[in-house]
Amino acid sequence: MESAELLEAVKHASGAVELYHVTTLKGYRENKLGQTLELTIEVKYSGHAYTIVARDEANREATSNEYDSVESAILGTHWDRLDTRDR
Numbered sequence: 001m002e003s004a005e006l007l008e009a010v011k012h013a014s015g016a017v018e019l020y021h022v023t024t025l026k027g028y029r030e031n032k033l034g035q036t037l038e039l040t041i042e043v044k045y046s047g048h049a050y051t052i053v054a055r056d057e058a059n060r061e062a063t064s065n066e067y068d069s070v071e072s073a074i075l076g077t078h079w080d081r082l083d084t085r086d087r
Contacts, residue, residue, distance in 0.1 A: 004047040020044040029056065032083040039082075043070060052077045060084060 001009070003021045011019050025041040037056040044051045049066035050073040064077040 003045055007045075007047040018046070020046050029082065031056070033085070043073070045070075054079070054082065056082055 007019050007021060010016065021044070023043040023045075025043070027039050027041075028036055029039045030036045035058075037058055039054060039056050041052065041054040044053065046066075049068060050064075050070045051066050052062070052064040052073045054062040054077065060082050062077050062079050062081045064073045067073040067076055
């Protein structure tokens with residue numbers, strides 16, 4: 001069963017109004033402030049669109065809009081938001 005089919009089947013059976021298949025990536029990133037911080041990236045697929053949410057250990061967040069392809073979502077993520085001073 002493909003991801004989109006799985007999401008629809010679970011939505012139908014569970015009564016959920018919105019579901020995502022989420023792939024989580026973890027690693028480290030050096031920001032433009034010279035800090036190397038742990039990074040968690042979630043690639044979310046809704047069955048028709050992809051979004052990205054990335055958070056570092058300082059709770060800075062980079063997000064994307066919805067895109068038809070994962071490549072576009074990655075390129076459309078506002079990665080520079082991880083380079084700002086602490087909130």
